[in-house]
Structures are given as structure tokens and as C-alpha cells.
Amino acid sequence: MNEIINNRKKKVYEIISIVKLTSLLFCGIIIFNRFSRVVSYGYIDANDYLSMIPLGMSILVLALIYLVWVFFWTRKVKFSGIKWLQVIEDFIFILLFTVLIILSRAYISQYKLLFLFIIITATIQSKMRYGIIVAVISSSIVLTIDLIYAKGKIINNCFENDLILCGIFILTAWLLGYYVKIENEYIDKLSNLANIDGLTEVYNHRFFQDALKSILEKAKESKSSVSLILLDIDYFKHYNDLNGHQKGDDVLRQIGYILNNNVRKGDIVARYGGEEFVIILSNTDEKTSITVAERIRAEVENWEFEGEKNQPNGKITISVGVSTFPSKAKNEVELINSADDALYRAKFFNKNRVETYHSVLEELKKDIEEEHIDLITSIKTLISIINNKDRYTYGHIERVVMFAKLLANKLELTDEEKKTLKYGAYLHDIGKISIAEEILNKKMTLTNEEWEILKHHPANGANLINSVESLKEVIPLILYHHERYDGKGYPSQLKKEEIPYLSRVLTVVDSFDAMTSNRPYGHRKNYEEALLEIRRCSGTQFDPDIAEKFIEVVEENKDKFDNLVSFNEK
Known part of the structure; x- marks a missing residue:
């Protein structure tokens, strides 16, 4: 809708541009009639050539005025005083028309209609009130010229005609202003319907x-x-x-x-x-x-x-x-x-x-060495890129952090272990930065080749933070969170206690959220179905002790998980 309104404004500005250009062309005709003298013998003498100099200069000035108007209005340059610019512009046009009318026989000039151009454009640009003000000013100028330049003469006919002309000025401003008002109200109603x-x-x-x-x-x-x-x-x-x-x-x-x-x-x-x-x-x-x-x-x-x-x-x-x-x-x-x-x-x-x-990253800043503090900004940038590529990953990371905190309390982990688990939960999918968006968001089953590419993200993530000593304890969680308790996971096919303990913890909460969330592929489960799946895979995919503790966590916080799936759908 905004695009339609902007296009309409552009068309209106083009119309106004044409009207003002037309008025400038009329001004050029008036100037030509005033400054050029064609002798009856059919040729122009040297003095006539000199008289063309003011004509050329005047046309140049008029062209510059028009170009300035086009620059500020049709291109819609941001200018804090744009209303005042219009007032100044209208004043210049009124002054120009006044001078030209005086030069072209003043009170009997046939060019008084020039004021209609500025009345029309002023009304379209700034609505009825401003248009009527311009019309009144123009009418005052016309009648004042009559009174000054026809002083002592019989001017009844001219004055009466100009009174009618002034009435036309004001009536034009009122009718056109009323039309603009109705059209704007109609556009506002359409905007409301659209917005x-x-x-x-x-x-x-x-x-x-x-x-x-x-x-x-x-x-x-x-x-x-x-x-x-x-x-x-x-x-x-x-x-x-x-x-x-x-x-x-x-x-x-x-x-x-x-x-x-x-x-x-x-x-x-x-x-x-x-x-x-x-x-x-x-x-x-x-x-x-x-x-x-x-x-x-x-x-x-x-x-x-x-x-x-x-x-x-x-x-x-x-x-x-x-x-x-x-x-x-x-x-x-x-x-x-x-x-x-x-x-x-x-x-x-x-x-x-x-x-x-x-943000977990703000906490991470407190625990990382000063020389690696810039890495936090880089990590945040990487995660933002992943979020833009894969909307699921964003919500998934935040939820896994929350679930990990609940399970950490249940397992009675030390403060240092809780911190490591939290950072691991936040960074575990950072390796997806190197995975193509088409693979992350593919709705159909991944091909074997695509699956092999996806399986590289734990190793990619570990490599990204490998040089940071402060995150050394987090690397195993990133690298091994897709290992299985029975040794059939990836990337190293570790099994049972070969898998670091916190990696086994992260595997459970990561899998639970994956099962209960909307993903590009696969069907989500409600939390009860997900718990059945965790219990079924206990001892094969998951550490049985950790799996049982997590099931207890979910059941103890049933009210918190009750609306989990319906909220994840949005």
C-alpha cells in the first residue's frame, strides 16, 4: 500500500511539474514580447540583438527556478524546511508573475491568468487552506495593480472583470482543495483497510x-x-x-x-x-x-x-x-x-x-581472556548469520540453554560444569555457518551427500573456537553432541563413557528440543511423545541415567512444558 501511495505522489509531482513548466513557458512568451522589436521592414537591427540579452538571461533564471523545484520535490530530497521551501518558491513565482504583468501593460494585461498556475499547484501540494491564501494574495495583487496603474482613468470595465477573475481564483482553490481533501480521506480509508x-x-x-x-x-x-x-x-x-x-x-x-x-x-x-x-x-x-x-x-x-x-x-x-x-x-x-x-x-x-x-554471550564475556574478547563479537555475528539462514536454529539454541539449566540442577553439577554446559548449549550448532541454506531448510529428506555435509557441523564448530583457551572445556560438547551411547553416532563413533559426560547431557536436551520443535523435515512430537522416545532410546542413543533424570525434570515441570509444542509452532 505504501508503494502505491508513493507512486501516486510521484505522479502528482509530475503533474505539478508540468503545470509549473507551462507557466514558465508563458513567462518566456511575455518576456519575448517585451524585449524583442521586429521592425516593419522585416529585419532586426543591432540594438534588437542587444535586447535579446535580457531575454536569454531571464529564460535562464526561470529554468534554474524550475530545476530547483524539480530537485526538491520530484526527487523528494530530505529537507527539514520543505514547507518553507514551498512558501519561498510560491513567493518567487507570485513575484515573477506580478512583474511580468506590470511589464505587459499592467492593468489591461491579458496575462493575469498566470496566477491560476500557482494557485492550482499550491492547492494540490498543501491543500485547501494554503491554496485559498495564495488565491487571496493573487487577487489582492491584481486589484492593486488596477488601482495603482489606472488611477484617474475610467477603469470600471477592467476592475469589474478582475473582480470576476479573483472570484475564479478563490473558487478554483476552494473546489480543488475540497477535491484533494476528499481524495486524501479516501486514500486514508484504503490505507486503513490495507494496514x-x-x-x-x-x-x-x-x-x-x-x-x-x-x-x-x-x-x-x-x-x-x-x-x-x-x-x-x-x-x-x-x-x-x-x-x-x-x-x-x-x-x-x-x-x-x-x-x-x-x-x-x-x-x-x-x-x-x-x-x-x-x-x-x-x-x-x-x-x-x-x-x-x-x-x-x-x-x-x-x-x-x-x-x-x-x-x-x-x-x-x-x-x-x-x-x-x-x-x-x-x-x-x-x-x-x-x-x-x-x-x-x-x-x-x-x-x-x-x-x-x-544473551549468554554477555555472560561469556566475563569468563573469557581479554585477548580473545573480540571473538565474542565474531561469534555473535556468526550466530546471527545462522539465524538468518535457519530460523529453527535460533529458537532451538535458546531453548536448549534453558533445558540444560534445568537438567544441570537435577544432576547437581558443579558451578563450573553448569557454566560449561550452558556455553556448550549456546555454541553447539555454530558449525552450521558453513552449511548451505538450501540444506538447512530443505523440507524433503536429505540425500546421503547432503547428510554427510550436515554431519560435518560439529567438527566445523569445534575448529572455530579451537584457538581460544577459555573455551577449551566447551569444545568436547560442540564436537561430540551427536555421538550415541551405543557408538553409532558421529563424528567419532564414541560409545558409553568414551563420550564426555557433559556431551552426553547436551545430547539429551538437544534431541528433546529437536523432537518437539517444527523443523523443515520430519514431524514434531508433543512432550509426552518425546519423553516416550527418550525412554525408548535410553541405553542406545542416550545415557540411561541422564535420560531418566531428564524425564524426571520434564515431569516435575509439567506445567512449564504444557504449552511447549503449541508455542513452538509460531
């Missing part, structure tokens, strides 16, 4: 994407912060199943109303998809955005929704994720992904809460 979600009356997903890109570009120029709030209605499927989709739609409408009434004018509220909403807060830091998010969360919790007493927690609630540009993300993709990660953690940890994005 507004019909159910919730907030912006739709497409408008959000365009707006976020534009807002971030401005933020980069002004070096300001932009925060993104991503929220999801808790147990919404449960509500729909009990109350029907019409009642569910009512909840969505009310959520949209609450959001619109808890943000500033100029903030963007959009429906992200299904029961998810998103808010763009310009010029807003993380602390302020968290305050806004918490206020919205509390407002929803305190709102009285019909049928909410049958919800698992007795209320309609929302989970909220917050991320901020540029402190937590460098572009729109990272900003959306990081807010999505924060939302996922809010959903996972009991729901009805606000979570802000927190």
Missing part, C-alpha cells in the same frame, strides 16, 4: 514489518533507542476450546483496546499473528519499555474477561518479551528474534510475566 487488522483494529503484521524497518533506520541516524514488546495470551487455545472462537475474538478485541490505550501517540501497536501482539516504542530505552510492558501486563490481568474463571490460572493473562535496539540487537531481524526469545522464556517460566532479552 489495520480488521478484528482488533490495531495494525497488521505487514504494516508492523514496514514500520519497524523505517523506525530503525531513523533511530540509526539519530542514534536513539527503539524497544520492541512482544506479547502472547496465555492458554488462549484452552479458552477458545471452552468458550468458542467468537468469545476468543472478543478477547482479542479487548486486548487490542487495552494496548492502544496504554501507549503513547506515535507508538505502533500491531497484531503479530494469532494471539500475539507487538508494540514498537520509538526513543525508548529498556528500563522504560519494561515499565510499559509491566503496566500492560497488570492491566490485562485486572481486566474482567467473560469466561476467564475457567482458565488454568483463573484469569486471562499475557506473557511479555522485551528487547531494545541497539543495546540488545543491531537490526530488525535480531530485534524480533531477541524479543521472541524473551517471550519464550516468559511463557516457559510460569507465564503472566515480563522478561527482557538476555
Whole structure:
């Protein structure tokens, strides 16, 4: 829709350009009539050639005026005073027309109609009010010329004709301005139909994407912060199943109303998809955005929704994720992904809460030697590239980190082991940087050749961080997280205790998330089906003791895993 509107503006600017060019051509005719003298004998003397010099200079000046206009309007150069530029431009044209009318017999000049050109263009560019102002100024000039240059003469006919002409000036500005107003209102309605979600009356997903890109570009120029709030209605499927989709739609409408009434004018509220909403807060830091998010969360919790007493927690609630540009993300993709990660953690940890994005890499910076600190930036860049190539990998990494933390507590690992496991969970798929996007996102079964390429990613990842002494303990987790307990894994076919203990731990949580997530290939399982698979493969693919502990972790946190699969689908 924005492209259509921009194309329309371009066409309008082209029309205005033609109108002003036409007015300049008329000005050239007037100048020619004023400064050229053709003698009755059919030739032009030397003095006539000299008289052509002002003509050429005048035409050159007019051409320069036109070129300046084209530069600033048709090319839409960013200029903070563009309105004032138009006023100055219109003043120059009015002054030029006035001078030329005076030079062409003043009050009896037939070129007073020139003012119609500037009235038409001014009205189209700046609407009715400005057009009428220009029309009144033009009318005043015409009548003043009559009074000054026809003083003492019988001018009733000229004055009466010019009164009619002034009426035409004002009527033209009013009618054209009214038409422009109606057309703009019509375009606004069309824009709303294209950009507004019909159910919730907030912006739709497409408008959000365009707006976020534009807002971030401005933020980069002004070096300001932009925060993104991503929220999801808790147990919404449960509500729909009990109350029907019409009642569910009512909840969505009310959520949209609450959001619109808890943000500033100029903030963007959009429906992200299904029961998810998103808010763009310009010029807003993380602390302020968290305050806004918490206020919205509390407002929803305190709102009285019909049928909410049958919800698992007795209320309609929302989970909220917050991320901020540029402190937590460098572009729109990272900003959306990081807010999505924060939302996922809010959903996972009991729901009805606000979570802000927190990167494992920031923790890693504290533990790495100073000479290798630049590697963290490189690793973050690599992971961003992988995320762009393979959307599954991004969410997968963040979830594996969370699951690993839960299992680490259950296994009573030391603090150092927990830290190593966490870093390994975060970096275990970094070797996918060298895998082609076509293979990562292939929906059909991989060929033997493609599978062999994919199996190289553990070794590739280990090689990437091999030179960093601080990450030496993490390398085995990256290299061996696809080994199997029965020795049929890759890349080294290690078995049982030959596989490092933390690698065996990572294998379980990595496989669990792979089974319960949407992937380009294969069918996802719900968490109960995944647990059955882990129990079935205990002793073959997985260390039986670790597998049993992880099953206990999932069962002990059943409420956290309850909506896991449905949330992963989005």
C-alpha cells in the first residue's frame, strides 16, 4: 500500500511539474514580447540583438527556478524546511508573475491568468487552506495593480472583470482543495483497510514489518533507542476450546483496546499473528519499555474477561518479551528474534510475566581472556548469520540453554560444569555457518551427500573456537553432541563413557528440543511423545541415567512444558 501511495505522489509531482513548466513557458512568451522589436521592414537591427540579452538571461533564471523545484520535490530530497521551501518558491513565482504583468501593460494585461498556475499547484501540494491564501494574495495583487496603474482613468470595465477573475481564483482553490481533501480521506480509508487488522483494529503484521524497518533506520541516524514488546495470551487455545472462537475474538478485541490505550501517540501497536501482539516504542530505552510492558501486563490481568474463571490460572493473562535496539540487537531481524526469545522464556517460566532479552554471550564475556574478547563479537555475528539462514536454529539454541539449566540442577553439577554446559548449549550448532541454506531448510529428506555435509557441523564448530583457551572445556560438547551411547553416532563413533559426560547431557536436551520443535523435515512430537522416545532410546542413543533424570525434570515441570509444542509452532 505504501508503494502505491508513493507512486501516486510521484505522479502528482509530475503533474505539478508540468503545470509549473507551462507557466514558465508563458513567462518566456511575455518576456519575448517585451524585449524583442521586429521592425516593419522585416529585419532586426543591432540594438534588437542587444535586447535579446535580457531575454536569454531571464529564460535562464526561470529554468534554474524550475530545476530547483524539480530537485526538491520530484526527487523528494530530505529537507527539514520543505514547507518553507514551498512558501519561498510560491513567493518567487507570485513575484515573477506580478512583474511580468506590470511589464505587459499592467492593468489591461491579458496575462493575469498566470496566477491560476500557482494557485492550482499550491492547492494540490498543501491543500485547501494554503491554496485559498495564495488565491487571496493573487487577487489582492491584481486589484492593486488596477488601482495603482489606472488611477484617474475610467477603469470600471477592467476592475469589474478582475473582480470576476479573483472570484475564479478563490473558487478554483476552494473546489480543488475540497477535491484533494476528499481524495486524501479516501486514500486514508484504503490505507486503513490495507494496514489495520480488521478484528482488533490495531495494525497488521505487514504494516508492523514496514514500520519497524523505517523506525530503525531513523533511530540509526539519530542514534536513539527503539524497544520492541512482544506479547502472547496465555492458554488462549484452552479458552477458545471452552468458550468458542467468537468469545476468543472478543478477547482479542479487548486486548487490542487495552494496548492502544496504554501507549503513547506515535507508538505502533500491531497484531503479530494469532494471539500475539507487538508494540514498537520509538526513543525508548529498556528500563522504560519494561515499565510499559509491566503496566500492560497488570492491566490485562485486572481486566474482567467473560469466561476467564475457567482458565488454568483463573484469569486471562499475557506473557511479555522485551528487547531494545541497539543495546540488545543491531537490526530488525535480531530485534524480533531477541524479543521472541524473551517471550519464550516468559511463557516457559510460569507465564503472566515480563522478561527482557538476555544473551549468554554477555555472560561469556566475563569468563573469557581479554585477548580473545573480540571473538565474542565474531561469534555473535556468526550466530546471527545462522539465524538468518535457519530460523529453527535460533529458537532451538535458546531453548536448549534453558533445558540444560534445568537438567544441570537435577544432576547437581558443579558451578563450573553448569557454566560449561550452558556455553556448550549456546555454541553447539555454530558449525552450521558453513552449511548451505538450501540444506538447512530443505523440507524433503536429505540425500546421503547432503547428510554427510550436515554431519560435518560439529567438527566445523569445534575448529572455530579451537584457538581460544577459555573455551577449551566447551569444545568436547560442540564436537561430540551427536555421538550415541551405543557408538553409532558421529563424528567419532564414541560409545558409553568414551563420550564426555557433559556431551552426553547436551545430547539429551538437544534431541528433546529437536523432537518437539517444527523443523523443515520430519514431524514434531508433543512432550509426552518425546519423553516416550527418550525412554525408548535410553541405553542406545542416550545415557540411561541422564535420560531418566531428564524425564524426571520434564515431569516435575509439567506445567512449564504444557504449552511447549503449541508455542513452538509460531
